[in-house]
Amino acid sequence: DAGITQSPRHKVTETGTPVTLRCHQTENHRYMYWYRQDPGHGLRLIHYSYGVKDTDKGEVSDGYSVSRSKTEDFLLTLESATSSQTSVYFCAIKGLAGGLTDTQYFGPGTRLTVL
């Protein structure tokens, strides 16, 4: 257990509304990631963070923003949700297992439906 929680676990919202998803970790990991999972695409990186206030874009960042004001929390915001953002969202942290041999550990996911 890497101590990762996501909230909410399920959310239904309407097109055009703002949505914020929260990822919380308890083990002080530096790197945190947001992915979306869609059938046939595997996991695609939205944004990641390499420290407090340090974030960067991933493969599918359009329409998403992130913030990290504390080590333990990484927030993903959809400023104006669209139906194409209906997906399952996973948060991950990168834990250290000696040198460069670190590994990602995942949260339980948030299922978001945009109507």
Add this chain to the structure above:
Amino acid sequence: AQSVTQLGSHVSVSEGALVLLRCNYSSSVPPYLFWYVQYPNQGLQLLLKYTSAATLVKGINGFEAEFKKSETSFHLTKPSAHMSDAAEYFCAVRTAYGQNFVFGPGTRLSVLP
């Protein structure tokens, strides 16, 4: 740029049969390779990882994978499938000097009684 392909979006095997899930990667530098498993409505769980030590890597639940540089492959195998192995499996790659992971599209494994 790194990429991962997984041949076969859906694989079916009989209980007790060999499981073989294919993963090929492209990377311009030595890769670190991972297999994850996802059970329905759950997050991803690490099965095993290759980090440039032994080329044959053993993971949890009886799975293993072999890194073959000449074939740029990291196929996942299990000698005898169990009903509880039914899940989706993802291969992922990360470079030794990068911080990001690239995932394949996944292979759904069904185990038939």
